[in-house]
Every structure is written in structure tokens, then in C-alpha cells.
């Protein structure tokens with residue numbers, strides 16, 4: 001495929017699509033995903049029991065306040081369960097999901113294509129490397145690869161497809177960055193900028209766990225010549241907690257993504273990010289950004305990547321924003337026009353190749 005064919009189109013796992021077909025879009029989710037790279041062992045014997053317990057109602061109380069610590073929770077491997085969960089989103093009016101499971105999280109394009117066919121939901125899939133601690137799971141020696149080689153991999157996934165599957169990526173990301181921001185991760189970010197220039201794709205960044213990490217990612221992208229109006233910074237609800245820093249980030253032109261909807265305040269204490277907003281506070285922050293004129297640079301999603309996030313296991317699922325959050329937005333005075341801008345127009349513009 002030539003880059004010219006992509007121009008003006010959205011690329012789903014089932015092929016090219018007109019942007020007008022996107023509709024309500026979740027721009028950051030995981031459907032089939034193995035995030036065990038985040039798992040860490042606890043020292044106490046009784047805690048180890050809960051860390052290894054299958055996800056059932058018996059352990060849900062512990063998992064809710066110990067994110068990343070239950071091994072089974074970090075594995076979304078059951079396609080049938082995911083189909084059922086995606087259909088709940090569809091029943092609420094959802095049309096498109098962006099699946100950001102990338103190298104390091106065990107991406108499965110063929111399963112994602114089957115889910116798209118079975119559910120009738122449009123799915124756009126990313127290509128990238130996740131954080132450096134997940135590189136062993138990619139099976140690749142990222143240190144040995146040059147920036148050009150990594151960029152070529154991303155371009156190949158977009159233009160020719162993943163491996164020999166014939167299933168194409170529709171954006172670059174989520175590009176994994178840690179704090180401290182490693183040399184390899186910076187190389188991958190520069191490769192993303194290079195691949196963006198070659199394809200016209202959007203870039204999604206997973207910033208490290210530090211207040212300044214997002215801006216550092218943007219600086220690397222900017223220096224590498226990326227189009228910042230086509231860059232999304234994920235996880236604003238845990239990564240950028242100072243209002244002034246959010247405004248500074250928005251002024252660069254990038255899109256700020258609140259993608260932890262459904263999580264009501266707890267995050268692993270070891271990361272020392274203690275002020276995680278709840279959904280009502282997320283909406284307040286979004287309203288502040290919109291009131292300052294940044295309404296075209298806001299994304300919202302759930303970033304579901306654990307079993308306990310799914311309805312089947314007692315979580316909120318992929319339908320939570322439409323079912324539970326949009327009504328609260330309306331009570332808080334967000335107009336339908338603004339909600340449509342955030343959930344339909346912004347993703348449509350971002351995921352259309354230029």
C-alpha cells in the first residue's frame with residue numbers, strides 16, 4: 001500500500017474507512033492484552049495468596065486497592081469475554097474502539113480482527129513499543145535497533161500490515177515512556193516522529209510517572225519534527241496533576257487524554273501518584289480545559305487492560321463513559337455539542353491520515 005491511499009481515510013483492522021463512519025470513539029483501550037510486565041511480587045505470605053488468586057468475587061476487594069498486583073487480573077486473554085464486553089459498548093451507541101496493545105503487551109491483530117468482525121465495531125490498532133521494562137516480552141533487542149529501523153517497523157505495520165497477517169495498524173502508539181525517561185525509549189519516540197512523517201499517522205504517548213514526563217516526551221517529539229497537533233498524551237489523569245502544566249501542554253498543540261475513567265482514586269502507592277481524580281473531578285478538569293478554548297484537544301477513554309475493569313468481573317467495562325459518565329457531564333453543564341466534539345469530532349480528526 002502507498003501512503004497516498006491512506007490520505008483522508010481511517011485505517012481499521014478490517015481495512016480503510018471513511019472518517020464519517022467513526023462515530024462515538026474510545027481512543028485508548030485494550031481488548032486482548034497481557035500486561036503482566038506490570039506485575040510485582042509482594043513480600044507478605046498472605047498477600048502472595050491474593051496476588052496469585054484467580055480473579056473472582058473473593059479477591060475483588062483486594063484487587064481494587066492493589067492495582068497491578070494480581071497476576072490473573074493483568075491478563076485479558078479471553079476473546080469470547082471481550083466480544084461480550086464490546087457488545088455492551090455497542091448497545092449504548094459506541095461505534096469505534098482504538099486498541100493500543102503493542103509490543104511488550106503481546107498484541108494479537110488476528111484476534112482483534114475477529115472481534116471487529118463479530119461485534120461490528122470499528123477497531124483501529126496501534127503499533128509501537130511499550131515501556132522499556134516490557135522489552136523482553138517483545139522478543140526484540142531494542143537496544144540493537146537504530147531509530148531508522150524502528151521507524152521502518154512502524155511504517156511497515158501501517159502500510160503492509162503486522163507480520164504476514166494483512167492486518168494494518170492505524171496509528172503509532174501507545175509509545176511507552178518511563179521515568180526516568182530511558183535512552184531506548186527516547187529513541188523509540190524519535191522513531192515514532194519519523195514514522196509519522198512517512199505515513200501521516202497520529203501518535204499516542206504513554207508518559208512516565210512524573211509531573212514533567214509528558215512535557216519531556218513532547219520536547220523529544222518536537223525536536224524530531226513531529227506534528228504536535230497529531231500527538232496524544234495518554235493518562236493525563238495520573239501524569240499531569242498541576243493545572244498550569246496541563247495548560248502548558250495544551251499550548252504545544254497536543255491532545256490531552258483522560259483515559260482512566262472508571263478508576264475512582266487509587267493507584268499503586270509505590271508510584272507516589274496519590275492525587276488521582278475520580279470521574280467527577282476528571283469532568284471538572286475537562287470543563288476547565290474546554291472553557292480555556294482547548295476543547296478540540298481532549299480525548300476520553302477507560303484504558304481497560306485488566307479483568308477487574310470488565311463488567312464480567314465486577315468492573316465498569318467499555319460502556320462506562322456512555323452509560324454512567326455522560327449523564328454526569330450533562331448535569332455538570334457540559335453541552336451535547338462539547339460531548340460530541342470530545343467523543344466524535346476529535347477522534348475523527350486525529351485518526352484520519354493526512
Ligand SMILES: [Zn+2]
Pocket residue numbers: 028029030100174303305
Ligand atoms: Zn493503555
